Amino acid sequence: MSARLSLLQAFFFLLRRDLLLALRNRAEYAVPLLFFVLVITLFPLALGAEPRLLERIAPGIIWVAALLASMLSLESIFRSDFDDGSLEQILLSAHPVGVLVLAKVGAHWLVTGLPLLIVAPLLAEMLGVDARAQPILLLTVLLGTPVLSLVGAIGVALTVGLRKGGIILSLLVLPLYVPVLIFAASAVDNAAQGFDVSAPLYMLLAFLFLSLSLSPWATAAALRMSAS
Amino acid sequence: MSTTALLESRDLSCTRNDRLLFDHLEFALSPGEMLVVEGPNGCGKTSLLRILTGLRLADGGEVLWRGEAIDRLAGDYYEQVAYVGHHDGVKLELSCLENLRLARAMGIPSSEDLDDVLERVNLYAYGESEVGSLSAGQKRRLALARLLATESLLWILDEPFTSLDKASIELFAGLFERHLLADGVIVVTSHHEMDLPTRAVRHLDLGARQ
Amino acid sequence: MFLWFHKLGSPPHFYRIAGKWIPWLGWIFVVLLAAGVYGGLIEAPTDYQQGESYRIIFVHVPAAWMSLFIYMAMAVCGLVIVVWRMKLAEVVLISSAPIGASFTFLALVTGSLWGKPMWGTYWVWDARLTSELILLFLYLGVIGLHNAIDDKRVAARAVAILTIVGVINIPIIHYSVEWWHSLHQPASLSKFDKPSMPPSMYVPILIMALAFQVYYGLALFQKCRAELLLRERNSKWVEEL
Numbered sequence: 244m245s246a247r248l249s250l251l252q253a254f255f256f257l258l259r260r261d262l263l264l265a266l267r268n269r270a271e272y273a274v275p276l277l278f279f280v281l282v283i284t285l286f287p288l289a290l291g292a293e294p295r296l297l298e299r300i301a302p303g304i305i306w307v308a309a310l311l312a313s314m315l316s317l318e319s320i321f322r323s324d325f326d327d328g329s330l331e332q333i334l335l336s337a338h339p340v341g342v343l344v345l346a347k348v349g350a351h352w353l354v355t356g357l358p359l360l361i362v363a364p365l366l367a368e369m370l371g372v373d374a375r376a377q378p379i380l381l382l383t384v385l386l387g388t389p390v391l392s393l394v395g396a397i398g399v400a401l402t403v404g405l406r407k408g409g410i411i412l413s414l415l416v417l418p419l420y421v422p423v424l425i426f427a428a429s430a431v432d433n434a435a436q437g438f439d440v441s442a443p444l445y446m447l448l449a450f451l452f453l454s455l456s457l458s459p460w461a462t463a464a465a466l467r468m469s470a471s
Numbered sequence: 472m473s474t475t476a477l478l479e480s481r482d483l484s485c486t487r488n489d490r491l492l493f494d495h496l497e498f499a500l501s502p503g504e505m506l507v508v509e510g511p512n513g514c515g516k517t518s519l520l521r522i523l524t525g526l527r528l529a530d531g532g533e534v535l536w537r538g539e540a541i542d543r544l545a546g547d548y549y550e551q552v553a554y555v556g557h558h559d560g561v562k563l564e565l566s567c568l569e570n571l572r573l574a575r576a577m578g579i580p581s582s583e584d585l586d587d588v589l590e591r592v593n594l595y596a597y598g599e600s601e602v603g604s605l606s607a608g609q610k611r612r613l614a615l616a617r618l619l620a621t622e623s624l625l626w627i628l629d630e631p632f633t634s635l636d637k638a639s640i641e642l643f644a645g646l647f648e649r650h651l652l653a654d655g656v657i658v659v660t661s662h663h664e665m666d667l668p669t670r671a672v673r674h675l676d677l678g679a680r681q
Numbered sequence: 682m683f684l685w686f687h688k689l690g691s692p693p694h695f696y697r698i699a700g701k702w703i704p705w706l707g708w709i710f711v712v713l714l715a716a717g718v719y720g721g722l723i724e725a726p727t728d729y730q731q732g733e734s735y736r737i738i739f740v741h742v743p744a745a746w747m748s749l750f751i752y753m754a755m756a757v758c759g760l761v762i763v764v765w766r767m768k769l770a771e772v773v774l775i776s777s778a779p780i781g782a783s784f785t786f787l788a789l790v791t792g793s794l795w796g797k798p799m800w801g802t803y804w805v806w807d808a809r810l811t812s813e814l815i816l817l818f819l820y821l822g823v824i825g826l827h828n829a830i831d832d833k834r835v836a837a838r839a840v841a842i843l844t845i846v847g848v849i850n851i852p853i854i855h856y857s858v859e860w861w862h863s864l865h866q867p868a869s870l871s872k873f874d875k876p877s878m879p880p881s882m883y884v885p886i887l888i889m890a891l892a893f894q895v896y897y898g899l900a901l902f903q904k905c906r907a908e909l910l911l912r913e914r915n916s917k918w919v920e921e922l
Contacts, residue, residue, distance in 0.1 A: 246579065247550055247578060247579045247580075248575075248576050248580075252576070253576050253577070256572075256573065256576040257573075257576070260562075260565070260569075260573055263565070263569075264562060264564055264565070267564040267565075268564065323562075326558075327558055327559065327560065327561065327562065327563065328556060328557070328558025328559055328560035328561075329560050329561070329562055331526060331554065331556060331558070331560060332554075332560045332573075332574065332577060333577065334526060335524060335525070335526065335549045335552060335554055335577070336546075336549060336550075336577035336578065337546045337547075337549050337550030337577065337578055337579065338546060338577070339546065397842075397846055401826060401839055401842065401843060402826070402829075404830070405829045405830065407829070408829075411822070411825050411826060411829055414818065414821060414822050414825055415822045415825075415826065415843065417818070418815045418818045418819055418822070418850075418854065419846070419847075419850055421815060421854055421857060421858070422850075422853050422854055422856075422857035425857045425858070425860065425861045426857065426860075429860075429861065429864055446857075450853075457849070461842060461845070461846050464763070464842050465839070465842050467526075468835060468838040468839050468842065469839075470526055471521070471526060471527040471528060471835055471838075486834070487832060488831060488832050488833070489833060489911075489912055489913075489914065489915060490915060491915065528766070530834070
């Protein structure tokens with residue numbers, strides 16, 4: 244009788260599986276990204292394309308759009324697995340569910356958060372974000388989007404068993420997103436005006452560590468609740 | 472209770488939507504025994520099975536594996552359990568082999584080659600095919616193939632023979648016999664009659680307890 | 682001691698005890714409310730800066746305190762539910778949510794009513810008001826999630842997890858909003874800050890806070906009894922009532 248896989252092996256196995264599934268469902272993941280670009284485009288259309296105005300509100304717009312796009316893509320973390328019974332199999336695995344959750348959330352971020360890193364600089368140019376602020380913008384996206392995935396996963400886990408889960412998901416998750424929004428947007432804003440950015444960036448880093456250590460367990464507990 | 476009991480339930484109770492489904496449920500299964508849970512729809516068969524797997528919390532009492540409560544055993548219990556419920560638990564976008572490899576990663580891999588496992592459930596030809604292209608019966612056979620891909624003493628099966636034809640049912644009945652012969656334990660609910668003349672089959676009628 | 686706690690957790694026992702307490706709580710609430718209103722409206726002096734309209738703080742401040750206190754209480758219930766699955770904790774949590782939401786709403790309304798005579802607008806993006814608004818969303822999330830799940834015991838587990846996650850986030854959100862406010866608003870003193878107050882001002886606030894606490898107990902007991910009847914309607918002790 245062979246032994247079960249090590250935790251690390253199981254982690255990477257699940258991560259690879261989810262990346263493979265994302266690859267075979269490419270269309271589903273392209274939509275939130277397009278939505279991100281679309282929402283940002285709406286603002287100049289609504290407010291007028293005056294460069295100084297756009298430059299002033301750009302960090303906020305980009306981050307609000309990032310939040311909304313993240314919300315759109317969240318359901319994909321667990322819904323498919325819930326519907327076809329794979330989630331039960333993951334909950335019944337020999338490995339701690341929190342680590343497996345981390346693998347799934349990691350895959351989600353690689354597929355939804357990382358692409359924002361590529362698109363964000365383009366949008367920053369379009370909105371006229373100051374050159375000083377652009378690297379800071381990328382840094383906030385790098386630090387902030389994993390937090391969005393981790394915290395959002397808790398919300399998805401709580402609502403995946405509901406018929407109309409998506410509706411209440413936004414109500415649950417957006418208040419929890421507010422701190423990331425505040426510090427990320429103000430970091431970019433500060434950078435554009437030449438002020439110190441270390442305080443908000445450290446806060447984002449703190450959020451990242453906090454959510455990495457706590458959210459997998461909350462998510463696992465919520466998944467067990469949804470599956471029962 | 473027998474000291475050689477593998478799976479035991481003690482004073483188990485379950486409520487759903489404020490209604491009591493069953494309480495004071497007690498049974499013990501020794502190696503080589505199969506428990507068939509019967510009763511009308513809605514009497515709690517699926518809930519009982521899910522409580523035994525640990526997916527659902529009992530509202531009272533406990534489930535013991537080798538004398539220890541399963542919520543304390545956690546991963547050590549789960550690696551001994553193979554569960555096939557109403558859903559097949561397979562990803563449609565992956566191939567049969569990819570699905571079985573994942574099942575192995577989650578539990579204890581059996582020593583059999585995966586191609587042989589597929590051969591035994593008559594899915595050898597579909598190893599690399601996407602599960603989405605299979606029929607309902609073939610998907611069900613793949614779900615049950617999980618039982619062979621992993622080493623698990625306890626099989627918990629909820630209506631395993633849905634969508635299966637008579638030949639497939641006989642095939643799996645044979646696999647059940649072999650599992651019981653190897654001192655495994657099975658808990659199953661099924662509308663289909665299973666012919667296992669040589670094995671110790673116990674029956675639990677939840678409907679009669681109302 | 683532990684036995685008393687265990688006995689309290691039994692639904693029929695709690696139902697009886699709570700029933701006995703309700704009339705007493707009702708009277709105590711009325712007395713405290715009268716004392717607080719008298720102290721606030723009549724005894725407390727006119728504020729030299731804000732005139733008479735500041736008096737709304739006698740409702741606003743205690744209401745804001747209650748909105749936070751009740752969420753904390755819900756989080757404690759959440760912990761009890763997750764660890765011990767105590768039925769009474771489930772009932773207390775879900776019965777507290779609408780009461781807490783109402784206090785939050787009251788705090789928001791009185792806060793904005795305070796704003797109107799001062800600055801001409803009903804809403805200012807003050808740090809505390811903004812935090813209260815987010816707290817209201819947290820409450821609505823709990824109520825919404827609980828309503829969306831059919832099985833009440835499963836729903837209780839869900840909101841238990843949600844309130845625990847929420848309570849960890851409340852200080853984070855509060856700090857973030859304070860930080861945001863200090864960045865974007867001019868450096869004037871926050872309108873809702875209370876500089877040092879004479880006893881004639883803070884005593885009525887404390888009395889009102891106590892009155893609101895008693896009201897919480899009163900409303901909670903009433904709601905819990907109703908919820909217990911609903912949940913246990915198929916059990917023997919309810920049939921015997």
